Amino acid sequence: MALVSFLIPCLMISTDIAYSCQNTDDFVGTSSPGDIIIGGLFAVHNEMLHPEEHPIKPVIQSCASFEIQVFLQTLAMIHAIEMVNNSTLLPGVTLGYEIYDTCAEVTKTMASTLRFLSKFNSSKDVVEFKCNYSDYIPRIKAVIGASYSEVSMAVSRLLALQLIPQVSPASSAEILSDKIRFPSFLRTVPSDFYQTRAMAHLICESGWNWIGVIATDDDNGRFAVESFGVQAMANNICIAFKEMLPAYLSDNTFNAKVNQAIEKIVKENKVNVIVVFMRQFHVLKLFNKAIEKNVNKIWIASDNWSAAVKISTIPNIKQLGTVVGFGFKSGNISPFHDFLRTLHEKPTENNKFLHEYIMLLSVCAHLEYHDFQMCISSQFQENLLQNAENKHQIWRDDFLIANTEPGFIHSTILAVHAIAHAIKRQCKHRNCKDPSAFTPWELLEELKKVTVLDDDKEIKFDSKGDMNTNYDVFLWKEIDGHMKITTMAEYNPEKGYFIFEDKEKEKEFLDLKNVQSTCSQHCRPGEMKKVTESPHTCCYECVYCPENHYSNQTDMDNCYQCNNRTYWAPVNSATCYRKTIHFLSWTEWFAMFLLLLSALGIALILSISVIFTKNLNTPVVKASGGLTVCYIILFSHFLIFLSTVFFIGEPTELKCKTRQAVFGISFTLCVSCILIKSLKILLAFSFDPKLQNFLKSIYKPIPIVVTCTGIQVIICTFWLIFRTPTVKQNFSIPRAIILECNEGSIVAFGMMLGYIAALAFICFIFAFKGRKLPENYNEAKFITFGMLIYFIAWIVFIPVYATTFGKYVPAVEIIVVLISNYGILCCTFLPKCYVIIYKQETNTKSAFLKMIYTYSSKSAGSVTVSRISLDSKSSSSRVTTSDSCKSEKTSANRNCHFQVPGQRLINGKVLPKSTARTLSRKRLSSI
DSSP, X not given: OHHHHHHHHHHTOOOTTSOOOSSGGGGEEEEEOXXXXXXXXXXXXXXXXXXXXXXXXXXXXXXXXXXXXXXXXXXXXXXXXXXXXXXXXXXXXXXXXXXXXXXXXXXXXXXXXXXXXXXXXXXTOOOOOXXXXXXXXXXXXXXXXXXXXXXXXXXXXHHTTTXXXXXXXXXXXXXXXXXXXXXXXXXXXXXXXXXXXXXXXXXXXXXXXXXXXXXXXXXXXXXXHHHHHHHHHHTTOEEEEEEEEOSSTTOTTHHHHHHHHHHHHHHOTTOOEEEEEOOHHHHHHHHHHXXXXXXXXXXXXXXXXXXXXXXXXXXXXXXXXXXXXXXXXXXXXXXXXXXXXXXXXXXXXXXXXXXXXXXXHHHHHTSOHHHXXXXXXXXXXXXXXXXXXXXXXXXXXXXXXXXXXXXXXXXXXXXXXXXXXXXXXXXXXXXXXXXXXXXXHHHHHHHHHOEEEETTEEEEOOTTSBOOOOEEEEEEEEETTEEEEEEEEEEETTTTEEEOSSHHHHHHHHHGGXXXXXXXXXXXXXXXXXXXXXXXXXXXXXXXXXXXXXXXXXXXXXXXXXXXXXXXXXXXXXXXXXXXXXXXXXXXXXXXXXXXXXXXXXXXXXXXXXXHHHXXXXXXXXXXXXXXXXXXXXXXXXXXXXXXXXXXXXXXXXXXXXXXXXXXXXXXXXXXXXHHHHHHHHHXXXXXXXXXXXXXHHOOHXXXXXXXXXXXXXXXXXXXXXXOOEEEEEOOSTTEEEEEEEOSOHHHHHHHHXXXXXXXXXXXXXXXXXXXXXXXXXXXXXXXXXXXXXXXXXXXHHHHHHHOOSTTHHHHHHHHHHHHHHHHHHHHHHHXXXXXXXXXXXXXXXXXXXXXXXXXXXXXXXXXXXXXXXXXXXXXXXXXXXXXXXXSOGGGOTTOOOOOTTOEEETTEEEOHHHHHHHHHHHHHHO
16 A cells, blocks of 8 residues: 555646647547447546636646546546447447546536537537527537536536436535436436435434534535535534635645644544545645644545545554545446556557556656655565566556545446446437437436346436435554555445444444544433533533433433323433332231221120120110110121221222211211110100100101111212212322322212211210219210210311321221221120129119119109209298298198108109109110
């Protein structure tokens, strides 16, 4: 490769070799006669020899700076035409060519294009002006070229006048796909749209978002930068700076612009990736200056220079960093290499480019051997020493092959083959040896439909006139001390992905990610970007995602909110977590404790039932209303304890509907039965005839129980029908979902509890009136105490229930249910059980008669005393009861009767002892 680096300066020397234009034939760089002529436009030289800043005379200047790569493209065109002529593709028809040097300058190219438009066989190259060129036969049938998009745009506008097909193997500007402005333009390479998208894809995949762009200030550079800007924006890539260099090296400001670009690169120390859309000779100038300034970056090369050997062999090129480029997909060009090896046998009379190349080669070959050896790579030394006498021939062949850019060579050959296949279709029924057999515009129509085989793959022009072949992704690597251009991957522009030959190539691609080129550090998952005052979206701060938000990728603009209320996320989270479902579980110790209390209550009920059943005929059991009433009350207590089961475990629709209804109806049944007992006791021990008559009129046990319980059943039924309880998800706790029962209607819930409270209050009033019963049989007092426990429990329950939240809300209701149920159960039955078990001597009929008789006697005495006390207070003088009776007429004073032991006083009348005992038995039986 050192040989290449040595020869390049030689071939760019401005000498008198460049041909001046004396007549129109001097325009032609190389030509060959044929039945059908194809024109060629290539920038074999890259600048004008003596450019004038402000030209006075319309003189076409000569060219300088020989471009070996473009020279090879002209050879590829010649080689492809010769292959067609030597094949059976166009039997009896010979293709000729005329190739012109554009010097990479539009004005020079226009002169060549005008000659293409001149009429066939016109001795003076006259271009006729006509309103209709349908029958016009120009000098050529098609044009291959030009090398640069800016030149192709100008050429295409002229050729469109006669719709002469133009097939470019290199011009890739996106605007050339516009068939309204460039109707006759086609190309065998993809549009820059795909190249810039591939670049943006590469940059995005590598994690870079802060880059610089350098381009030439011409149509090609401006369009490329514009297209890349759109692709960069779509991939969240920010362009830190854009530097545009003059399109021509002869521009006086060129060096100053290069220095300015280098200073910008050095200044922007966070920018480690530079995208370069420039011609090869521009890149040479830029890189030489960058090497001087020790610039080390990653350079993204466009197709113009990605495979340029003359750039890769710049001394100390490895100091620049890494070069990754995109080039046109190449095919099998080994026949072209064989053509180059026989190039010395070709005549140079009609090929000025070849003649110039040989002359420049001779100049460089006569350098001293020491200098010559310095520029030859180690791989060429052995061959040169073994073939010393044939040194010049080896040097020339290997040099051309080493400088071949396969993508451009392949696309040039494709262009020739496409035109040849289109000509074949035209010549099926025509004599194509006659130049007027068909016109260029007819060839253009066939060319749009032609299909060409490329490595056994059919390709054709799309509706925009482009051949969307794949891109080769090049990586410049140092191998054995020399920079080599290797193919790292292949990029499919239509599908938009990279294709790697093996794992090693893929690893090379992944290694690019080790270089950072970002304005800000990447925001990690769990963070989001916070835009700063910078106008670029790539410059930001990273802030944590708030609670219930997450980001699962790097550099996210916003954090996502967790999908729904069933998920949550902490601050700085990279994912959402499903909220924990909370409810009063069977396995929790508190729930187990409450269930144990309920189980103990049920066990207590069963024990009481056994005790009462065994003592069925005892006065205590009979006085309790009998076994039937006791069983109903005990059964309601059992249901109340059982209802607590529906408050534990995962809430379901059935549980929510069942638990309150079972509790409400059961408790109502219990209180209704106790209410009947309270009425019965009050009725049995009441001495007020009016109260007794009233109590007797309302004392209907079965209707009262059925009515009281039925009202509660109606309340619960309407509740379940119209506002039925449902399962509700409570989201009040940030990281959990509490499954609970929504009571459906607070009003219905309140009516149910209020109705129970009203019955309990009535029961309490009746029981309170009968609280002064015999000591050994004071059931009303215990009922009163039980009702007090109920009221206290439920009064406390209301504020606690209203202020409690979470899974323990059901536990609060279970506790108050257990307290009230235990209170009423214990107060109602435990005193009786105590008497049955431990006071058996009092649990006899005689004991009960004696106790009631004694209570009745005391009650009667207390009534008499109270009446005497009232009369004494009404008397004006304070005298004793006996004196008062003496002073008044006994017959007129009904209150002057004295009770003696064994007597019963009713309404002021003293009953005999036998009558009092009979009344006691009746009260016992009523109880």
